[in-house]
Amino acid sequence: MRGRTGVLAAVAVLAGSLALSGCDRGGHTDLGLALSTMNNPFFVGIKKGAQAEAAARGLKINITDAQNDPTQQINQMETFTSQNVKAAIINPVDSDAAVPAVGVANRADVPVISIDRGVNGGRVGSTIASDNVAGGRLAARALATSLGGKGKVAFLEGQPGTSAARERGKGFEEGIKAYPGIEVVARQPADFDRTKGMDVMANMRQSHRDITGVFAANDEMALGAAKALGSAAGKGVKVVAFDGTPDGIKAVRGGTLTATVAQQPRLLGKQAVDWAVRASEGERLPRLVKVPVVLVTRENAAEFDH
Structure with a gap:
């Protein structure tokens, strides 16, 4: 037994x-x-x-x-x-x-x-x-509106080789063209990763101290970018993201992120x-x-x- x-x-x-x-x-x-x-x-x-x-x-x-x-x-x-x-x-x-x-x-x-x-x-x-292309356009409009249609922005791209990164980028580029007062002064992949988003944003700020807006192709990169921006995140620098994760939503509620395009x-x-x-x-x-x-x-x- x-x-x-x-x-x-x-x-x-x-x-x-x-x-x-x-x-x-x-x-x-x-x-x-x-x-x-x-x-x-x-x-x-x-x-x-x-x-x-x-x-x-x-x-x-x-x-x-x-x-x-x-x-x-x-x-x-x-x-x-x-x-x-x-x-x-x-x-x-x-x-x-x-x-x-x-x-x-x-x-x-x-x-x-x-x-x-x-x-x-x-x-x-x-x-x-x-609908990543539509979401990219939505993000561009949200960022442009938050900036009053003027400013210099940075674009944190997703993981190269993925359709999601390509399509969100396409939508954002199409959408931002409607705002001639906005200039994309820096863009670089951060691989959909929070730590890389922080590092890329920190480097961008070294070269472009006059950035007033950021579009990150997912919440994780946006949260990393917000950490690099410190007290400027959501205030002096508007940050728009993509995904609608719990952490991203929490950051929007707290004002660190200006908006996020929520997936389901x-x-x-x-x-x-x-x-x-x-x-x-x-x-x-x-x-x-x-x-x-x-x-x-x-x-x-x-x-x-x-």
């Missing part, structure tokens, strides 16, 4: 660890979700949305973290196919570098859905993403699972599904508290 009790205890520990991880590490798995990173609250939101939708449908989902390494995503796709998933979802580390990972699923005849960022090759059934990460995760199931059933899907974004300011920030 003591031996049997020990075995049961070991099984209970293993089951508990699987439940905590949110993954099915072996045996039957219905869906795979390969996230670029979980070291960012936005992608944690996607994870939670996907987990909730999978649970509501009675599906097992294996969610992995590539830690911003595209090679990891190839390995993770190989794991998904070995688990005989019905469909795979990928949030690419890099839109070009994700092509081999998608190829793994293609060769195994596993349908693929991409989320938040597109893939520049392979067979992808559909891409579920926020949980909705993105939910819809990705929905479209992945449809793909697994052979349904013909639209190439792109755009999820709306909304501007968050101090006036409406309370509505977006998580």
Whole structure:
């Protein structure tokens, strides 16, 4: 009896660890979700949305973290196919570098859905993403309005090679052209990272002390930039961001950030699972599904508290 009790205890520990991880590490798995990173609250939101939708449908989902390494995503796709998933979802580390990972699923005849960022090759059934171009235009208008249509601004770009960075930049550039009194005097990638955002902003301020506005292509970079700006953040220098994470919303409420363009990460995760199931059933899907974004300011920030 003591031996049997020990075995049961070991099984209970293993089951508990699987439940905590949110993954099915072996045996039957219905869906795979390969996230670029979980070291960012936005992608944690996607994870939670996907987990909730999978649970509501009675599906097992294996969610992995590539830690911003595209090679990891190839390995993770190989794991998904070995688990005989019905469909795979990928949030690419890099839109070009994700092509081999998608190829793994293609060769195994596993349908693929991409989320938040597109893939520049392979067979992808559909891409579920926020309307990043529209969001970039919205950010440009918000920044220009806060500056009264005049000033010198800096642009902290996202991770090069990602469709999200490219599209937000495109929207911002298109939007800011409507304000001839505003000049973009500095622009540099900060890889969607808070620490890099702080470092890049500090360097920009050394070269351009007359900056009065900043657009950062995500909340994490904006929060880093605000730290580098110190007491000037939100006052002498207006900072507009993109994502609508809890930390970003809190900074808008506190006045450190002027505004943020809010995505809906949980909705993105939910819809990705929905479209992945449809793909697994052979349904013909639209190439792109755009999820709306909304501007968050101090006036409406309370509505977006998580």
